[in-house]
Amino acid sequence: MLPERSRRKQIEQVVVTAEQMRQIEARIFAAGMPVAALMEKVGGAIARRVQTLYPYPQIRRVGVLVGPGHNGGDALVVARELHFQGYEVLVYRPIAKLKELTDQHAQYVKSLGIPHFEAIAPLQDCDLLIDGLFGFGMERQITEPIASDIHQLDRWSMPILSIDLPSGLHTDTGEVLGKAVKATRTFCLGLWKQGLLQDRALEYIGTAELLDFDIPTADIHAVLEAPKVKRVTSDLAIATLPLTRPPVTHKYKQGHLLLICGSRRYAGGALLTALGARASGVGMLSIAVPESLKPLLNAQLPEALVVGCPETDNGAIAQLDLPEGTDLESFQAIACGPGLTLEATPIIQGVLNNDCPLVLDADGLNILAILGTQKLSRRSSPTVLTPHAGEFKRLFPDAPSPMQDRVSAVREAAQTSKAVVLLKGARTAIANPSGQVWLNPESTPALARGGSGDVLTGLLGGLLAQATAQHISVDAIAACAAWWHSQAGILAERERTQIGVDAFTLTQFLIPVLHQSVG
Numbered sequence: 001m002l003p004e005r006s007r008r009k010q011i012e013q014v015v016v017t018a019e020q021m022r023q024i025e026a027r028i029f030a031a032g033m034p035v036a037a038l039m040e041k042v043g044g045a046i047a048r049r050v051q052t053l054y055p056y057p058q059i060r061r062v063g064v065l066v067g068p069g070h071n072g073g074d075a076l077v078v079a080r081e082l083h084f085q086g087y088e089v090l091v092y093r094p095i096a097k098l099k100e101l102t103d104q105h106a107q108y109v110k111s112l113g114i115p116h117f118e119a120i121a122p123l124q125d126c127d128l129l130i131d132g133l134f135g136f137g138m139e140r141q142i143t144e145p146i147a148s149d150i151h152q153l154d155r156w157s158m159p160i161l162s163i164d165l166p167s168g169l170h171t172d173t174g175e176v177l178g179k180a181v182k183a184t185r186t187f188c189l190g191l192w193k194q195g196l197l198q199d200r201a202l203e204y205i206g207t208a209e210l211l212d213f214d215i216p217t218a219d220i221h222a223v224l225e226a227p228k229v230k231r232v233t234s235d236l237a238i239a240t241l242p243l244t245r246p247p248v249t250h251k252y253k254q255g256h257l258l259l260i261c262g263s264r265r266y267a268g269g270a271l272l273t274a275l276g277a278r279a280s281g282v283g284m285l286s287i288a289v290p291e292s293l294k295p296l297l298n299a300q301l302p303e304a305l306v307v308g309c310p311e312t313d314n315g316a317i318a319q320l321d322l323p324e325g326t327d328l329e330s331f332q333a334i335a336c337g338p339g340l341t342l343e344a345t346p347i348i349q350g351v352l353n354n355d356c357p358l359v360l361d362a363d364g365l366n367i368l369a370i371l372g373t374q375k376l377s378r379r380s381s382p383t384v385l386t387p388h389a390g391e392f393k394r395l396f397p398d399a400p401s402p403m404q405d406r407v408s409a410v411r412e413a414a415q416t417s418k419a420v421v422l423l424k425g426a427r428t429a430i431a432n433p434s435g436q437v438w439l440n441p442e443s444t445p446a447l448a449r450g451g452s453g454d455v456l457t458g459l460l461g462g463l464l465a466q467a468t469a470q471h472i473s474v475d476a477i478a479a480c481a482a483w484w485h486s487q488a489g490i491l492a493e494r495e496r497t498q499i500g501v502d503a504f505t506l507t508q509f510l511i512p513v514l515h516q517s518v519g
């Protein structure tokens, strides 16, 4: 038996599809756990949590939405338990034919005098709704009259608690199947369902939490073979950070990062990338910028080695002018792209042909889209691409749309390009060429602001440079950078409101949030 804390840490990292959850459940039932006993255990846990969050008598009237499957069965157990705790419970049951176990619960609940309604209107005056219409068995579009009834819920103002996932969402892709419940809270049962970590599901989920019901870890491992989908938990990210150094070391042993960024037109991008890199703790930071940006960078980052490069007429880098005795392979990592403009194409060609771990962002990606991602498969060092959805579509026009199933999109992009791909968004998704996917579970729309991606590029470059000697996988480093970046956004939002998180401010929260997270 794993100690509770360690078990909790492990299961918080696991992400499953509906099919994987079915297989895990099937193993538990085959081993002898009665289905009815598990439903009782799950329903009981939900009911206890409801009583904590929505205590009687502040909340008196609870409407329970019951579907035909075991999601509805769970909801009926909750209905019964809340009834015995004094709540006034009403059941909405739009589908008459129920699965056997669900039907038994429905009969018993009815026998207790809890009213059942086919229409939604009688639930209008409830203080709380519990949504047990459909869970991971949701398999087709929601049709009338249920679609209109769910639509009606949007006009009501009481909180809605969804069991497992908001009814109407596809468990894996987060797609709305016709119409979906907009929950205030979601209690995800047992293991995180992949759909809850997809951008397009976010406005339906509300505050999500995992309700553990003691799935044996052996069953999880038996079903989830690598490559897996993992949630980037704080524990995972912190374990990847270069937090402690050996007592005897020197700056070049702590990684040397080269940033190549900026143009006369986009000076700020270079600065934000550099400030992100600074926070990473990288031992040595070199920054190649057009000559005219050198004074700005020197003034803001006195510790960095700023390399002023010859410029094109428009103020882009015309060629890299590295110091005598230095070439691109002298660095542990190179990060380039922010603010370069398309005139820097020869520079990108140069870094692609070199053997050094590489992060490409912004114009680096726009140039790569023109050159073609096939170029990457010839590289012997790792490449990380950090596109937002627009850049992603230009780079990978044949991949699934990043606006839809982001897990499939990022996985296919990494497999075809042989790069680690970090697809930015509300829930950033990262994949490596072997199909491993990481999903960053927490962030804030405060980050949807010009320049915040540049900060991530510098931060990631700095982490990559420090990790090259440590044999940490590049996708784990990218996941760690995404986690750190969004946690800084969350802290900055808390202290400064959502509109107070400009990209420069974000850089100022990278170290405080780390300090807070690692204690």
Ligand SMILES: NC(=O)C1=CN([C@@H]2O[C@H](COP(=O)(O)OP(=O)(O)OC[C@H]3O[C@@H](n4cnc5c(N)ncnc54)[C@H](O)[C@@H]3O)[C@@H](O)[C@H]2O)[C@@H](O)CC1
Pocket: 025, 035, 036, 038, 039, 040, 042, 067, 068, 069, 070, 071, 072, 074, 099, 133, 134, 135, 136, 137, 138, 139, 140, 141, 142, 143, 163, 164, 165, 189, 190
């Ligand atoms: N055995 C148990 O007691 C456990 C139950 N759990 C609960 O069971 C749920 C999964 O149960 P089920 O597999 O029964 O599936 P669901 O309860 O999610 O729904 C399946 C039922 O809905 C019907 N259905 C699907 N889409 C429909 C649509 N668009 N319109 C009308 N009907 C539709 C199906 O024909 C089926 O009868 C989980 O989400 C969870 O709530 C598990 O979480 C924990 C273990």
Ligand SMILES: Nc1ncnc2c1ncn2[C@@H]1O[C@H](COP(=O)(O)OP(=O)(O)O)[C@@H](O)[C@H]1O
Pocket: 362, 388, 424, 425, 426, 427, 428, 443, 444, 445, 446, 447, 448, 449, 450, 451, 452, 453, 454, 455, 456, 485
């Ligand atoms: N709605 C959102 N919720 C959370 N994070 C977001 C959201 N929108 C954008 N972000 C994050 O903000 C950053 C924006 O990066 P990017 O689009 O490259 O902007 P820029 O190029 O202006 O720096 C990414 O890290 C992305 O994940």
Ligand SMILES: [K+]
Pocket: 071, 131, 132, 133, 134, 135, 162, 163, 164, 165, 166, 167
């Ligand atoms: K549900």
